[in-house]
Amino acid sequence: MNAPTNAHATAIEPSADPAEPAEPSPEHAHRRQGWAALTLAALGVVYGDIGTSPLYTVKEIFSPHNGVALTHANLIGAVSCIFWALMLVVTFKYVLLVLRADNRGEGGVLALTALAAHAVASRPRLRHALLLLGVFGATLFYGDSVITPAISVLGAMEGLEIATPALKPYVVPATMAILLGLFLVQRHGTAAVGRAFGPIIVLWFGTLAVTGVVHIAAQPAILAALNPLHGLQFLWERGPLVLFVVGAIVLAVTGTEALYADMGHFGRFPVQLAWNALVLPSLALNYMGQGALLMADPSAIENPFYRLFPPALIWPALGLATLAAIIASQAVISGAYSMTRQAIQLGFLPRMAVRHTSAREQGQIYLPAVNWVLLAGVMAVVLLFRSSSAVAGAYGIAVTLTMFITTVLTWFVVREGWKLPLAVAAGATAFFLAIDALMVAGCAVKIVDGGWFPLGLGAALFALMSTWQRGRALTLEAIRSDGLELQPFVDQLEPGAMSRAARVAVYAVADPTTVPQALLHNLKHNQVLHSCNVILTVCFKDTPWVGMEERTRVEPLGHGFWRVTLNFGFMNTPDVPKALKLCESQGLPIPPFETSYFLSRETIVPTRGSGMAHWRERLYAAMTRNAGSAVAFFRLPDNSVVELGTRVQI
Structure with missing residues (x-):
């Protein structure tokens, strides 16, 4: 089957169902729901991944192999880097810019690829190159779909060590049991569980904010991290080792692509509102709270997140973190189903069984083949790496490459499609590409430590998808x-x-x-x-x-x-x-x-x-x-x- 031009044809290859009242477009669906309900739902689906990053990010920055001393200056600098990464990458790039590049209400790298390809429709070679670039970006999402459940649930289960050190041997078995249960229930759909996702994530972010404020009040000096100069100085002082630190800071923004990919389910405004009103403030307060805790008690570096809580609240915190990790995992699993269906219908994958798990919501689907492949991949990651710190070595490279590809594709949309002035489009693109390139480089140094895993997975999937696309073209010829x-x-x-x-x-x-x-x-x-x-x-x-x-x-x-x-x-x-x-x-x-x-x-x-x-x-x-x-x-x-x-x- 040919790669999509303005359209592609198939002899009962991929296809789709009439957009009638039973299957409304996002614009029509959003009009029937209130902003409050959509914002609550967006919290439960979109922000689970980035919301669990506090479980492991600060600990990883000060990991011994990064060579960062646990001093007050370094704590302020590291937290400043995290805060400004959230501001520049998430708020400015995605929330304010990329979310505007919607394809009739839909987002995600494949939807953006279609927009970019349409913008350069008069240049077939460039168009084909952008299609392949977008497909490669889509394959990297599957690497994220394998690693996110592993690192999120491992990070949550490591609270067992803090609660009772004798439970350390059970961290990996407990992680595997939770993940196995999560994948086994996929065939039943997520409608019932999904209704509870929003309130649970609201409670999670509220907990992040409150615990952060408590420790900031005890060590208000950490508020100096709001000054970006402390972050720049921190990076400059790292010298040749700066990339290792950047590779750890990236963990704070993993899950950002979900803002864009899931926009079609909720609309741009609810996603933006949820980020600005709750998610960003809660994350910023918690990271600063962890920095303040470490200022007062450097020994808390063993697990600064769980050490935010008094001993009596460790078990409730562990339970809430586990629920948040499951929600974060569910978001990328559902995203993998949607991405696969889009790839099938755009002509880059063969047909697979697609089961609809809801009579009311057409977007709730289950693909058995994808489910079991993801399960095998996630279990392999848990058994291979066995801790969130080890998985962190594999985490980030797929996400940052996808961010880089998103910036490249956005250039063609804003310049060729929107016709923005060259100076504005080039300036914004160059700025964000520089940040993306730094993050990719920071994660690239971790390839030997595990970054090879998502890259290898992405390369294998790209070979499959490009082979199918080319094979269909040869078949038609x-x-x-x-x-x-x-x-x-x-x-x-x-x-x-x-x-x-x-x-x-x-x-x-x-x-x-x-x-x-x-x-x-x-x-x-x-x-x-x-x-x-x-x-x-x-x-x-x-x-x-x-x-x-x-x-x-x-x-x-x-x-x-x-x-x-x-x-x-x-x-x-x-x-x-x-x-x-x-x-x-x-x-x-x-x-x-x-x-x-x-x-x-x-x-x-x-x-x-x-x-x-x-x-x-x-x-x-x-x-x-x-x-x-x-x-x-x-x-x-x-x-x-x-x-x-x-x-x-x-």
């Missing part, structure tokens, strides 16, 4: 080269020359200009045509939502043949029979109980030649063999589908 032109074929049909079955035949094709292979097989073996033959192509626009008025396009070809195009956005949900009902208003009734769907199942035959490297062709062939059922993906009625095989050489 082969079908076109071997196929018959559709219109001449229809024109030469003589009325009455062949018996006709009194039913509607829907032939799903990727190329609507050639005769479907399934139709030729039907003619060859059954010697019959149907009274009404629909040549169906499903197209996926590079916009998230397509309205009902743009859903169908019907073109009569004569002699009982019709060409029908169904248009979907990459956030829509597939239901081809429902969409075909719309053809009646354009003169083509398709009675559901008198319709047969003919699908051509392609068997890919790799050949040595100029298409792709032979190993990639073999990989693509394996992916096609294991692709999910088109019948289930497009919600076709099981008892009305006929599948015919065809061999395609690439």
Whole structure:
């Protein structure tokens, strides 16, 4: 399947469902809900990841391998760096700038990629390069989806050591048990649990703020961290070791991409309101509280977060931190499901089983294959690294590279799409790219310590996605080269020359200009045509939502043949029979109980030649063999589908 241009077509490959009242676009959904409810929901989903960063960030900055002495000056400087990282990266870059680059209300690296590609549509090579860059950014998100649950739950469970040192051997088993339970319940959906996420996270951030204020009151000198000069001086004094410290400071802003990726669920304003009104103040107060605690008691560096609490409150704090870690994990797991569905519908992954876990919320989906792969990856991370400090070595590189890619893509949106003045666009882009580059460099020095894991995972996924995209393009080329032109074929049909079955035949094709292979097989073996033959192509626009008025396009070809195009956005949900009902208003009734769907199942035959490297062709062939059922993906009625095989050489 081709990479999306303005749209891409598929022979019942990826698709989506009509944007009608049962599946509203974000704009319509947000109008029906109050800002307060949306803001509370955004707190529960969007900010769980960044909200659990205080569990491990300060401890990691002063880890022995970073060589930072635990002095008052260094504490003020480190906390200043954290505070201004939150201000520059999260508030200024994402909350004020990137959130404005929405694709019809949707955010995330794939939605941004579609915007950037549209902005440079007149330059095909640049457009293709931006598409590949965006896909690589999407693959890095999966690294985050594996590492976030591991580091969040490990960080929370390490409170067991503080509560009772004898429980230290149980930190890893407890972590694995919680994560296993979390992934096992995914198939039941998150609707019931999701309603509790918001209040729990509000309680979490409230606790962060209160504990921070208590210790700041005891050591108000930490408020000097609000001066950015202390942070700059702290970084300057690190000399050649500054990158190691930056790699630890980055932990404070992991989860920032979630602000943008989940914007479509809640709208820009609730996400901005939640950050400015609660999340940023609570995080800033807690980090300053940890700094104040360490000023008074340097021995608290063993776990400065849990040492904020008096001994009597350790167990309640542990319970709350565990809930917050589970919520943070749930956010990236759900994000991985959504990202996979978008990649499928944009043509970068084969079909997979997609189960809807809510009759009311179309966005609540479950992908079994993704779930079990994530579970295996998360368990491997826990067993391999065994502590939040060790996982921190692997954490950050995927996140910062994604931030860097987001800045690059945003440049093309603000300059080519929004037509901002060159000085403004270039100045802002250069400033944020410099920060992103510093963070990437800080995380790159940790590649040997674990940063290789998310990079390797991202590279493997990029190989899969680019191979699938290129393989689909080669498949379409082969079908076109071997196929018959559709219109001449229809024109030469003589009325009455062949018996006709009194039913509607829907032939799903990727190329609507050639005769479907399934139709030729039907003619060859059954010697019959149907009274009404629909040549169906499903197209996926590079916009998230397509309205009902743009859903169908019907073109009569004569002699009982019709060409029908169904248009979907990459956030829509597939239901081809429902969409075909719309053809009646354009003169083509398709009675559901008198319709047969003919699908051509392609068997890919790799050949040595100029298409792709032979190993990639073999990989693509394996992916096609294991692709999910088109019948289930497009919600076709099981008892009305006929599948015919065809061999395609690439």
